[in-house]
Amino acid sequence: MLPERRSVLSNIRLAEKIPVGSLILEGQAHVLLSLESLETLRMLVKLGDPKVVTITNFHSLFPVDVLSGKAE
Numbered sequence: 001m002l003p004e005r006r007s008v009l010s011n012i013r014l015a016e017k018i019p020v021g022s023l024i025l026e027g028q029a030h031v032l033l034s035l036e037s038l039e040t041l042r043m044l045v046k047l048g049d050p051k052v053v054t055i056t057n058f059h060s061l062f063p064v065d066v067l068s069g070k071a072e
Helices: 037-047 064-069
Strands: 031-034 053-056
Touching: 031 037, 037 053
Parallel strands: 031 053
Antiparallel strands: none
16 A cells, blocks of 8 residues: 555556657656646646646545544
């Protein structure tokens, strides 16, 4: 299990002609998939360009402590 308040980032690069590394260079993403809207904004600043397509979950995700009433 991951510690609280940690984000998980995965990069997938696809290429037809030449082998490429797994990391996406800044401003070079074509599609951005995110499960949390604030993470979408963070990644758009870092990886996005004006033509990037974003797929974002706008359903709020709360930590377990908040859902159980132990934290606000």
